[in-house]
Amino acid sequence: xxxxxxxxxxxxxxxxxxxxxxxxxxxxxxxxxxxxxxxxxxxxxxxxxxxxxxxxxxxxxxxxxxxxxxxxxxxxxxxxxxxxxxxxxxxxxxxxxxxxxxxxxxxxxxxxxxxxxxxxxxxxxxxxxxxxxxxxxxxxxxxxxxxxxxxxxxxxxxxxxxxxxxxx
Numbered sequence: 778x779x780x781x782x783x784x785x786x787x788x789x790x791x792x793x794x795x796x797x798x799x800x801x802x803x804x805x806x807x808x809x810x811x812x813x814x815x816x817x818x819x820x821x822x823x824x825x826x827x828x829x830x831x832x833x834x835x836x837x838x839x840x841x842x843x844x845x846x847x848x849x850x851x852x853x854x855x856x857x858x859x860x861x862x863x864x865x866x867x868x869x870x871x872x873x874x875x876x877x878x879x880x881x882x883x884x885x886x887x888x889x890x891x892x893x894x895x896x897x898x899x900x901x902x903x904x905x906x907x908x909x910x911x912x913x914x915x916x917x918x919x920x921x922x923x924x925x926x927x928x929x930x931x932x933x934x935x936x937x938x939x940x941x942x943x944x945x
Contacts, residue, residue: 781907782824785864788896789886789909789924793817796903802870805939810838817866818943821907825863828914835862835943842870845880845928845936853885853927862943865910867926871937872902879932884908887923900938910942 784791801811811817818835825835845851871877882898898906912921928936 781820785824785907785909786914788884789913789922790884790896790898791907792899793905793907795905796901797868797870797905798903802868802903805840805868806842806870806937808840808842810840810941814838814941817907821862821864828863834945835864837944839942839944841940841942843928843936843938843940845877845931845938847877847931847933847935850880850930851928853883853925861910862945863910863913864907865943866941867898867900867906867908868939868941869900869902869904869937870939871935873900873936875902877931877934877936879930880936881929882906882938883927883929885925885927887925889922 781791781793797805797811805811818838822835843851867882869882873880882900884896884898886894886896888894898904900906908926909924912923914921928938
């Protein structure tokens with residue numbers, strides 16, 4: 778089991794080791810998929826298979842931009858859809874502290890018969906986080922948990938992020 782899979786099982790999200798460079802960030806802002814999207818999809822497919830999601834093949838990518846101006850927040854939402862793949866990517870395309878203040882990416886892990894566990898994802902310019910889109914296993918527990926994602930209120934400037942989901 779590699780560190781990506783270990784972190785996904787531990788908390789429902791994990792950072793990819795290589796951040797996006799400026800060329801990749803600009804391409805995503807223009808609506809183009811990253812060159813490495815297919816390779817990442819194949820890796821995520823292999824991770825999701827033991828989760829009982831192996832019969833679901835991630836096929837059609839959907840890239841969506843998220844723009845938050847000062848005073849705006851993204852409410853916590855589950856990303857699960859009937860035709861959605863088990864994992865998706867969240868990419869930060871603007872720089873915290875330079876382009877915006879506040880607007881932290883938030884995750885809440887909802888665990889059966891326990892308190893929810895809030896987390897702040899440590900995203901910087903170009904960070905790519907792999908996040909669970911559906912109910913997923915949690916290391917050391919039976920059953921599945923749900924991860925809800927959102928972003929805190931932007932206090933100054935503009936926060937730009939993108940999500941990459943795959944439909945099955």
